[in-house]
Amino acid sequence: MSYLNLSHLEKVFGQNRVVKDFTLGIDKGEFISLLGPSGCGKTTVLRMVAGFEAPTSGAITIDGQDVTGLKPNNRAIGMMFQAYALFPNLTVAENVAFGLKVKGVARDERAARVEEMLALIGLPEMGARFPFQLSGGQQQRVALARALAPRPRVLLLDEPLSALDAKVRVSLRNEIRAIQKDLGITTIFVTHDQEEAMSISDRIVVMNAGIADQVGAPFEIYNRPTTRFVANFVGTLNTFDVSVEDPGLGRVSLAGQPLTVPGLPDGARKGDVLPIALRPEALRLGQLPGAEAVLPAVIEDVHFMGSVIRLTARAAGAQLSMDTFNRADQPPPVPGQTVEISLSGRDAIVLRG
Amino acid sequence: MSRLVAWAIFLLGCLYFLLPLLGMGEFSLRMRRGEYSLDAYRVVFADPRFWETFGYSLGLAAATIVMGVVLVVPTAYWVRLKLPQARPFVEFVTLLPLVIPAIVVVFGYIRLYNTSSFLPLTGSALGTDILLTMGYTTLALPYMYRSVDTGLRTIDVTTLTEAAQSLGAGWFTILARIILPNVMVAVLSGAFLTLAIVMGEFTMAALLNRPAFGPYMQLLGANRAYEPPALAVIAFAITWGCMGLMQLVTRFSKHERAKA
Amino acid sequence: MPTAPKGPRLRLPAGLPVAWLGLLPFAAFAVLFLILPTMKIVLGAFQAPDGSFTFQNLLDLNTDSIRSAYWTSIKLSFMTALLGCAIGFGMAAAVVFGGLPKAIRGPLLTFSGVASNFAGVPLAFAFIATLGPVGLITLWLRNEFGINLRALGFNLLSYWGLVITYLFFQIPLMILIITPALDGLKKEWREAAAVLGATGAQYWRMVALPILFPSLLGTFALLFANAFGAVATAFALTGPQLNIVPIKLFAQIRGDVLGNPNLGYALAFGMIVITALANFLYIWLRLRSERWMK
Structure with missing residues (x-):
């Protein structure tokens, strides 16, 4: 039994079957990318794990617990979004502390954790600033710190790099991967960029029209694609x-x-x-x-x-x-x-x- | 919010808004005892003072719109082009009419421009009409300015001006032939809103003693039973028409832009 | 307020007076028809009939009748602004977040545009025809259910009658202003708050309401001033006898019912002070709450 299990997930919007019989086991500490063109269902899978969409059928378990029917706020997961999604009315420190505050963590402990997180993302001096005073790359790093602060069981990344400049994109993705390895946190990363997926993933799931076409390590996916779609989409x-x-x-x-x-x-x-x-x-x-x-x-x-x-x-x-x-x-x-x-x-x- | 609560709030709100409209519609038909009829409307339309005051207010609305356009378009344009640092001041002034009640403004007019003052506008009918037009222009100013300024934001004022100047156009030509047509939609939607405001206005016209539509409605309301709701229906139709036209020009312009 | 871009300002020194001349027509209009008339009132409030400076006019406002007029006006404006904000917010939120069909939205906004401008005399007629002594609802309740509104203490020509009537333009105004603000709340904020463990209520308290606070406050101040200065609806509904400030001032301008022209100035000055206070309070709170804005 893997740490995070998606079994036979299906999602139907109206007449549209967006995700079809999606099954995947993810080990603890693994970094998995869902790769595919827009509309392939990768974001829907991620949103089902987060709890924003209820699967039409199928089940999701985290660490042996069935979370399929849980609301997002009871799943103990962290998420980074495509648009920075920091709360504009809160300072950087308050943003990072948000998850701890709603959990009822004491003030001192909160402050210590925020400091630790800001050091982790390399922005130790930025706590008092507001999001609009930061660059896009800095905002996304704060978003990462905010997601990690409450020690989530799973980290979900919804194309967090796509709004950034090419240079920042590469440096931030390496940073995300380093932090992820460091903390050993189970991560699902959604992207349409094959280079991005191959450079940081333990395994890649190539998705096409709601189906997982192939699952494997980047080397395997690239060198031994099993379908024409995978072969064409990757490289x-x-x-x-x-x-x-x-x-x-x-x-x-x-x-x-x-x-x-x-x-x-x-x-x-x-x-x-x-x-x-x-x-x-x-x-x-x-x-x-x-x-x-x-x-x-x-x-x-x-x-x-x-x-x-x-x-x-x-x-x-x-x-x-x-x-x-x-x-x-x-x-x-x-x-x-x-x-x-x-x-x-x-x-x-x-x-x- | 659950969908059920949302529907409940929305439907209760609708009920609150629809009942008075229903009430005035029903009441306006009750003039003939025992059956519904359009008698109240017939009486209203047969009243020459209805047409006089209606026409008078319509004329004032036209004057107010012209005044508003002449005042607001060049100013908003100039602030965008040359005086961005004057924006806070101009915006503050345009918002003043939302803060200072109309009755206070018109009170000031009456005392400031009386027959013994430096500008005895209230001394003649024409002078009072001019004063009333100015008063209405202040009432419409917040909406007109906002609308035109938003319209100007969507066009590149500096480039258009420089292009026109390089072709030898003067300021009047630039304003009338380049800027105005480009913000026509904003001007029109401001104009229809102005029309709606002026047609129903009561306080200023009543205190300046001018035969406008608002005071006429009030007078009728104090003395009659069935004509007032008929007038309310007519006034509602006018407001609805103005807003409908506003929507129409906005939507029309969106289609035009989409095509281009 | 952001300062003007540096580029044009550097070019300006020589041309500055000329550029400012372009504002002359607007400035002249503002001075003649907004500022001078207001100044006239303000100065008049501090002048004795012979023109000398005095506080007597303001002191003379302190009569039972005038005090109660101000108090009723403030209560009326506060209550209609509060209810208008709350109900308008509820309706806008129902349409934006409540999962109501998208098709409702356009008509609701158009209707709000109409209703917020359907104020004054005809609005009073509409309510008389509905809740007046022989209005549609009054008759319906009496004939179908035997409920006599008047016997229950309801009177359209009273404080609560005015509140119900004023809400007809206050609620739509709120809907018009707050709907774009609600649209500005990003879906990601709600989702980010949810995955961080926040309940819906926590999201609203810690994120959404603080972000909306300036708009809510501004609309409240606007609705307050809107109700405070309204003459026509109240006048057409109740005639000159209702004791609220704008009606009193209206009667004073028409016929000097107070018997002292300068007391009229003081009455109007009081109106300016109250609406200005409401707005300064708004501006001050807004500045405090908008530290996080560009």
Whole structure:
């Protein structure tokens, strides 16, 4: 039994089934991201855990306690919102103390806890300020302190970074992750940003149309996506059609060149045409020793991004995107140039569905 | 709040507001004994003084609206463009009429502009009409100013002015051809509110002894039984009409903007 | 109040007087038709008939009749402002938070716009036709249930009759002003308070009401002044005999019923003082409560 259990959650709004048979167990101290496009039901799942929405069916337990019918204020959880949601009429310290005050914690203890929390988020001098006097990043840190002050059992993060500048976003997400690890608090993080999800999560749940498509560690999700949706949503993909040569050995051919790919579907027969996908970093510019296949390609576009150069090219009838490292002694190819691209079957992802 | 309580509060509120309207409507039909009739309305509409006072108030409303627009639009524009530091002062003045009761203001008028004063406005009918128009303008000032100022906030006053100036427009042209059309919706909604206020106003007109609609209604109310509720129905219809037109121009302008 | 942006101010010194000339028409209007008339009253309140300075007029206000007029006026204004705020708040909250259909909102606001302007003489007629001696409800209660309102002590031409009548424009005014303020309460505040363990009542006491406090207070002051200066409704309802300040002043202006023109100034001056006090109280409390605003 996990610490936080969501079992067979369903949510129906009118005619709309927003969340379908959602089951997930989260261990104590784990950081889980719900990742998906807007409207996929991830926020609804989070709001059901918080208690703002009642599940149409299914149950939620925290630490063995069934909380499905509890009101939000009896669940002992913490939450950060997308818009800063600090109480504008209270100072930073009063905001952080709010959860303690409604619990009836004594004044001295409250003050000590607030001080501890403000130190934790690195804003020890800001207690007397009002929210409007803080930057967006500072406000969100105070919101984190406010959520953590009453020692919640679970921390819920509803896209807390999406209103911030790119730079603040990265530094704050690392800070959130560090504090979360430090306190060992069970956390659910909702985001539509795959990079964000992959950089800080223990596990990711990729959601599509109310269903959990795949659950796994970031490395697993990225390298072994089980559905086409997951593969496309997480990272960039180049897809090729290949024809099956020998289903037993996983041998296929791409534009006449033989490849051996992992995990052909069971029902595949010789002559079937299947899509396979390769990440941009699995394609190499030039003839590489040990590569299974080398395709001629025409460069269409070159994006110089600093340490990495992203190339768009056309090969074997498909448009593809590939990354190559910048090297000072080797200028990148130019559009229109014909190049060779090396690839290997072992890097390929065979897509189902 | 539970939905049941919400409905209960709302429906009780509706009852309170609907009953007097129902009451005046029903009463106004009771003139003929034993059956409902429109006799009260017939009597009211046949009274030449109804039309005289109605027309008089309508005329004053028009004058008040013109005065309000001429006073408020350039001022609000100028404050936004050149004198943001004067905003607190101007706003304070525009809110004064909400604090100083109309009866006090008109009392001041009567004593200040009497026949022996430096500006003997109350000495002639025309002078008194002008004074009454000014009084009505102060009553409408808080609403007119707020409406126009909000309207100006939605347009970029500085850029429009500079663009017009670079094309050689003078101040009058800028105000009349650029600013006014852009805040027309705000001006119109202020104007309809002014109309509603002026048509029902009693105190100022009564104390300045002018034959306006408000004092006429009061006089009739003191002497008749069935005509007053008929007048109330008419007055309610006028107010409703003014507010409806206000909504209409606002909604119309939203559609226009959505299209653009 | 925020200070003006620094940019334009730096450019101004040479052009300052010219720019201020643009306010001349407005300033002239304000001085001639708002400020001078008010000053005339204020000064008159401190002048003896021969023009010399005196406190006698203000002292002369201290008669039973005038004292009771002020007291009734203050009670009436306070009560209608209080009830207007409470009921208006309840109705607005029912529509904004109570889960009532969205379609109600637009018509309610439009109706409030109409009702808040449907004051004065016709409003009095409407209530006479409803709760007067032969009004709709009076007759209905008498004929259907045998309830005689008058015998029960209710009289439309009394203090409570006026309260009920005044609420017809006070409540909608409150609805008009407070609805946008209620809309300004973010859903996230309520939710954040809930997950932090606060009950609905705690949320209202610690977050929502403090945030709404300036609007509530401002509306209360406005409603108070609105009722305090109202002449037409009371006059059309009860005629000149009702003893409230605006009616007394009305009679004094028309016919010098007090027999002393300068006592009229003092009466009007008292009205200004009371409405101004209400508003200064509001401004002062507002400044205190808005430390957290930009």
